[in-house]
Amino acid sequence: MAGLSFSAPLLLGALITLPFIWWLLRAMPPAPIRTRFGGMMFLEGLENRKETPSKTPWWLLLIRLAAIALLILGLAGPVHGARKDLDGDGPLLLIVDNSWPAAPRWRERQDVLRALAASPGASGRVVRILTTAGEPALSDPMTLRQAAEEFSGMTPEAALPDRDLLLDLIEEEAVVLNDVAWVTDGVIGRRGADREFLRRLDETGSLTVIRPAGQVTMAIRSLHSLPDGLRVEVERIGSNVDGGTVLASSADGRPLGEAPFTFENEEDVAEVRLTLPLTLRNEVGKLTIIGLRSAGATWLVDPRARRVRAGVVSDGSSGLLEGGFYIEQALADTAVINRGALGDLITEDTSLIILDDIGVIRGPVEDALLVWVRAGGTLVRFAGPNTSNAEEATGPLRSQSFPVALRGGARAFGGALSWTEPQTVAAFPEDSPFADMSLREPVSIRRQVLTRASTEPGYEVWAALEDGTPLITARPEGDGRLILFHVTSTPTWSDLPVSGVFPSLLGRIAQTAADVPSIAPTDALAPWRLLDGFGGLRDPGSRAVPASPEEMLEGLAAPGLYGTANSAFAVNTYGENAPTLDPLGISLMPGHAAIRGLDTGAVREFGPMLITLAMILMALDAISLFFRNRMVKAVTAAALIFAVAIPMAPSAKAQTADLRPEIDTQSLAAALSVRFAYVETGDADIDRVVRSGLTGLTREATRRSALEPAPPVGVDIEREDLSVYPLLYWVIRENTPPPSDGALSQLETFMAEGGLLIIDTMDGERQTDATLTPQGERLRRILLRMNIPPLEPLPADHILKKSFYRLDDLHGRNSGGPVWVEASSALRDSTDGVPSLIIGGREWAAAWATDELGRPLRSAGQGGELRREYAYRTGINMAMVALTGNYKEDQVHVQDLLDSLGEAP
Numbered sequence: 001m002a003g004l005s006f007s008a009p010l011l012l013g014a015l016i017t018l019p020f021i022w023w024l025l026r027a028m029p030p031a032p033i034r035t036r037f038g039g040m041m042f043l044e045g046l047e048n049r050k051e052t053p054s055k056t057p058w059w060l061l062l063i064r065l066a067a068i069a070l071l072i073l074g075l076a077g078p079v080h081g082a083r084k085d086l087d088g089d090g091p092l093l094l095i096v097d098n099s100w101p102a103a104p105r106w107r108e109r110q111d112v113l114r115a116l117a118a119s120p121g122a123s124g125r126v127v128r129i130l131t132t133a134g135e136p137a138l139s140d141p142m143t144l145r146q147a148a149e150e151f152s153g154m155t156p157e158a159a160l161p162d163r164d165l166l167l168d169l170i171e172e173e174a175v176v177l178n179d180v181a182w183v184t185d186g187v188i189g190r191r192g193a194d195r196e197f198l199r200r201l202d203e204t205g206s207l208t209v210i211r212p213a214g215q216v217t218m219a220i221r222s223l224h225s226l227p228d229g230l231r232v233e234v235e236r237i238g239s240n241v242d243g244g245t246v247l248a249s250s251a252d253g254r255p256l257g258e259a260p261f262t263f264e265n266e267e268d269v270a271e272v273r274l275t276l277p278l279t280l281r282n283e284v285g286k287l288t289i290i291g292l293r294s295a296g297a298t299w300l301v302d303p304r305a306r307r308v309r310a311g312v313v314s315d316g317s318s319g320l321l322e323g324g325f326y327i328e329q330a331l332a333d334t335a336v337i338n339r340g341a342l343g344d345l346i347t348e349d350t351s352l353i354i355l356d357d358i359g360v361i362r363g364p365v366e367d368a369l370l371v372w373v374r375a376g377g378t379l380v381r382f383a384g385p386n387t388s389n390a391e392e393a394t395g396p397l398r399s400q401s402f403p404v405a406l407r408g409g410a411r412a413f414g415g416a417l418s419w420t421e422p423q424t425v426a427a428f429p430e431d432s433p434f435a436d437m438s439l440r441e442p443v444s445i446r447r448q449v450l451t452r453a454s455t456e457p458g459y460e461v462w463a464a465l466e467d468g469t470p471l472i473t474a475r476p477e478g479d480g481r482l483i484l485f486h487v488t489s490t491p492t493w494s495d496l497p498v499s500g501v502f503p504s505l506l507g508r509i510a511q512t513a514a515d516v517p518s519i520a521p522t523d524a525l526a527p528w529r530l531l532d533g534f535g536g537l538r539d540p541g542s543r544a545v546p547a548s549p550e551e552m553l554e555g556l557a558a559p560g561l562y563g564t565a566n567s568a569f570a571v572n573t574y575g576e577n578a579p580t581l582d583p584l585g586i587s588l589m590p591g592h593a594a595i596r597g598l599d600t601g602a603v604r605e606f607g608p609m610l611i612t613l614a615m616i617l618m619a620l621d622a623i624s625l626f627f628r629n630r631m632v633k634a635v636t637a638a639a640l641i642f643a644v645a646i647p648m649a650p651s652a653k654a655q656t657a658d659l660r661p662e663i664d665t666q667s668l669a670a671a672l673s674v675r676f677a678y679v680e681t682g683d684a685d686i687d688r689v690v691r692s693g694l695t696g697l698t699r700e701a702t703r704r705s706a707l708e709p710a711p712p713v714g715v716d717i718e719r720e721d722l723s724v725y726p727l728l729y730w731v732i733r734e735n736t737p738p739p740s741d742g743a744l745s746q747l748e749t750f751m752a753e754g755g756l757l758i759i760d761t762m763d764g765e766r767q768t769d770a771t772l773t774p775q776g777e778r779l780r781r782i783l784l785r786m787n788i789p790p791l792e793p794l795p796a797d798h799i800l801k802k803s804f805y806r807l808d809d810l811h812g813r814n815s816g817g818p819v820w821v822e823a824s825s826a827l828r829d830s831t832d833g834v835p836s837l838i839i840g841g842r843e844w845a846a847a848w849a850t851d852e853l854g855r856p857l858r859s860a861g862q863g864g865e866l867r868r869e870y871a872y873r874t875g876i877n878m879a880m881v882a883l884t885g886n887y888k889e890d891q892v893h894v895q896d897l898l899d900s901l902g903e904a905p
Helices: 009-027 058-075 100-117 144-152 163-172 192-202 323-330 342-347 363-374 385-389 391-401 502-513 549-553 607-624 630-648 665-672 684-704 741-752 774-783 844-848 865-884 889-901
Strands: 002-006 078-083 092-096 126-131 179-183 187-189 206-210 217-226 229-237 243-250 255-262 269-275 284-289 298-300 308-313 335-339 352-356 378-382 460-464 470-477 480-485 527-531 560-563 568-571 581-583 594-596 675-679 710-715 727-731 756-760 791-793 820-822 837-840
Touching: 058 607, 092 144, 100 144, 100 179, 126 144, 126 163, 163 192, 187 192, 217 284, 217 298, 229 243, 229 284, 229 581, 243 269, 255 269, 308 323, 308 342, 308 502, 323 352, 323 502, 342 352, 342 363, 352 502, 363 378, 363 391, 363 470, 363 480, 378 502, 549 568, 675 684, 684 710, 684 727, 684 844, 684 865, 727 844, 727 865, 741 756, 756 844, 756 865, 844 865
Parallel strands: 092 126, 092 179, 179 206, 206 594, 308 335, 308 352, 352 378, 378 480, 675 710, 675 727, 727 756, 756 837
Antiparallel strands: 002 078, 187 581, 217 229, 229 269, 243 255, 243 284, 284 298, 460 470, 470 480, 527 560, 560 568, 791 820, 820 837
């Protein structure tokens, strides 16, 4: 438990001397009184009596005893908030569940480990960290304080703990499970490996479980497309939440709609209906549970969820003998269907039109239909009696709205006057869009229309019968496509409309009309963006492992988007194939475990305050010697004590609602020492490089100058105080989520108060004058929402080139693209004329990045180590401008000064 502890508890033994000091002080006589000798005449009336020393006044005795007691207590180093749970001497194994259920309260987990590391008894303890999600890994031995620092740089993974690999790792590394602390994510799977893991923990000698009290995790379980919107299933793991709200947003972060949900009675699954217009629904790129930041509460939506607006022209759809009924049933999951006249459907916003045995299309309607197809529409026609009998009447125009010219009449199989048996459908050709589909049962064809010898360019056979005659043919027409089913849409000519493959065929055509990409079963797609544990998309980096369609469908691939930006396939974190999770209740815990919550606050040291109070009381004791009247001394002492004690009294913030909140531990540490900060992007690879870069810059600045910064820290601009940092480094990528208005206001305040914001798009070598890079376009959208000063390209005589080193440019890992700074006309006197904004794509942090031993993490780019040297000089110049302002701005005017003195430079 967090409470009061002492960094030097042995000093408390000095308190036993207080009774002796009390006896000693009580026996001391008062100071002698000096009187004038008035002559012998005055001695005649004096009585000769024996004087005895008077006792020390009680209030003076109390002041002296209190001063000595406060001094002893202050030297003993009282600390409040430091936890004692991990006190001990032996090696400690720290198991950390870095999974997505831990993401919503990740910062609290980092804070509780900092509080544990501040415990006096834990300072020299050897710790190894064992992470459980993603790829379980065991760290090298380190101190608990180093473990807390290591943990502060971790981010959760978009995965559940892999207990199988974890147990194997424990066996391979021969990890000793004598003393274990488990920072759990609060959930446990029902698989055998999860229960085996709990059993192994039950065998440990000493076990401390740190878990969030009453935590509930919610996750999106599935998504279904409906004719009028989307149906989302949300699951809760735990029972202390009644509901929430699901937000639908576009791929670029624009909110499109939201809907609330409620868990009924004892149900753990709630259904959410998002009713959106078709245009907006097809723009949905992500679903999130508002207020819950985790990969499980995020559902990526790919183009497969789009619905096409389809028009059907048929005699009817109300009966089993009418083709419209079978067409509408087959398209129920992939299209929004409109019925009407062909001329009306052409003028509507329709991407797919299906004609059910329409033989002749007369006059300007056919011309308009062909114009619609060439503009990108998809026309599907079904054969039938009208189609087979109209061939002679339509003449040469017949082939324009069909993929191929047809023969008159129809070919019959298996009739009373036929010697042939009904044909079955052959396997789909490899070049067909249906190639990955399989026929679960034979499909019989009893009648079909036949084609003439085809001379049409682009003519394709998508499906055929066993004898090779075509069943489904297609031909591109402009930007659109013409498709023909050589049978009816009713079961009169074939069994196709009542087979299981019919909805798949029409669904694939509808997806093609909606520009939904297809994937062959043998393809392996590389990840384009991967989810992190917080639900943010990031570059795959070193984890770019291609995945097959089977792995993606079964949820075996890492969650994220695979393919390209325009044809991405989504793999989600907690789909229908994910293992079922249960809350990790007390009943599942090992019986001997010490269970702790995340209820820790800031670590406060009271030693300096107690020593200060002791000094004040000693000063009061000295002051009292100058007063003769005891009442005056008492009143004065009381007044001084209250004057000092009242401002130092503990804050009554729990009872006063309008007091400002207490500063957090990280901001307090940054306020007490100079630290560079960076914006946490949620991309683990980017954050690691930037943190290592600022660490390398800190090391070089300490080595080369009088500046001695503390280690850099990552900040969340949505909720953390930025005013304590002089320099803030922010990497903008093409997938950087748009900051909230509150976060942008914080950045504006940071710059207005003298902070230096460095924005790095890391795209300098790809910048051109003609077009913006994706990173540049994302930055432009962010800056359009901010109140920023006018910008200009870096001038040749700018202070950033003179502040410590004299440079010709702000060098980084690359030298491409311009560097933009606050225009000189916009510099403010209130910030000493210091620029507040630097924008470039030079990859400065990547050039500075080093590991713990000072070895570079990234190559220096063209120019080798000389370029890295200039990059370090650039970083030190930036740091000096952020910290010291324009104190060397006169160097910009050196030439003018020398000219005025008549001297050569």
